[in-house]
Amino acid sequence: MFISPMLLHTAPGPFSRRDFLYEPKIDGHRLIYSQESNDVHLYTRHNNECTRQYPEIAGARFSHDIDLDGEIACVDPLTGSVDFESVMSRFQASRTDKIRQLSGTLPVTYVIFDILRYKGEDLRNRPLFERKAILSGLALPNAHFGVIPYIEGAGEDLFEQIVARDMEGVVGKRKNSLYETGRRSAAWQKVINWTYADVYITAYRKQGFGWLAAIPSGSSGKLRPAGIIELGVSPLHKQAFRGVAPQLVKGEDKEFVHLEPRLRAKVRMRNWTKSGMLRSPVFTEFIV
Known part of the structure; x- marks a missing residue:
């Protein structure tokens, strides 16, 4: 089942607030993972199904029905850094043999930052800190899944580290924010390392x-x-x-x-x- 993702506002610059938590911004593309009755479908933020493109993700199964929000990332094998162009190479592949080849040479990771439905319960009306707690307890199905780390309050300190590592940016999220499906909300704000x-x-x-x-x-x-x-x-x-x-x-x-x-x-x-x-x-x- 496709769930239209919550979108971010752009902050004018780094900020630190005690009622916010802060995550690294991953340089990939948005992905909704939906598992229902052991059937998995993957969607971009614009409701384009991309299940075929990522067999290492689509072939995995959780123990219960689940909907997740996150980012598809790909690490450049030469530099060790997250590489957007490699992600696009995976996303644009259409032939089965090419997809199979790239899943070996350019494997992806699904970096999860939110859980929207679990064990038959819609979690979108629960505050973010509760969703994060549920997410942290998940048993991930294989090594191609990961959960994004976060810190509380120290957005400016995290942004300094992101700049030093030449990463894409930081996302600040209000701890008690609900998941606003298909809307751009000031409760989630991105700070880009331009x-x-x-x-x-x-x-x-x-x-x-x-x-x-x-x-x-x-x-x-x-x-x-x-x-x-x-x-x-x-x-x-x-x-x-x-x-x-x-x-x-x-x-x-x-x-x-x-x-x-x-x-x-x-x-x-x-x-x-x-x-x-x-x-x-x-x-x-x-x-x-």
């Missing part, structure tokens, strides 16, 4: 909004594409861009109008991809 970069804006989309970002490549200083900025640009910034861009046009193609690389911007992002692209860039400000 990475920042300075880029050149070298083109803009003809249809829809998007600025092509570029960065210097190696010692030559020649610019190479690094992604498209679509988020964080205010109407005032768009107006300023429209005032300058026509003077910088040097050509166009089917999708973009290309500009002389005179405009620079600061962006924040989750991290750099393995291919050297900005992951989920958000415009912050122009660099003068």
Whole structure:
């Protein structure tokens, strides 16, 4: 049974409150695990079934019917760090032989942070600290399952450790919060460990909004594409861009109008991809 997951607000920065508990934010994708009458189904947060993609998770069984909320994570075998691109490789695999191969070379872990139903009881109207207590007592079915650790009150201290380890961020949750199905709630707040970069804006989309970002490549200083900025640009910034861009046009193609690389911007992002692209860039400000 799919349960639409509770969603998070974004906090402006790290915070510490005694009525909150704090967890590391895992860089993977949201997963609802549902076991009913010994039948297991796995769902993304958007109700896309992905049971086939993760046989090491879907093949496991608890001793009772259960619904869990958590994150699918994958560890890069070379660096030992949680790697989002590896998770996407697993999620996007469709052929049975490819899924079987990847489950051996890129195994996933289901990192559980909430329990929604257990032994026939709906737990969503119980406070979080009670759900956590039930979760901590679960016997996990295999080594591909884990329960997220948490601390109480010390959100800023945990965030410092997350930054030092170059992890994704921290989630703060009110201890007595109920599980608000399908809603974004201030009772759960995320603090992202953003990475920042300075880029050149070298083109803009003809249809829809998007600025092509570029960065210097190696010692030559020649610019190479690094992604498209679509988020964080205010109407005032768009107006300023429209005032300058026509003077910088040097050509166009089917999708973009290309500009002389005179405009620079600061962006924040989750991290750099393995291919050297900005992951989920958000415009912050122009660099003068």
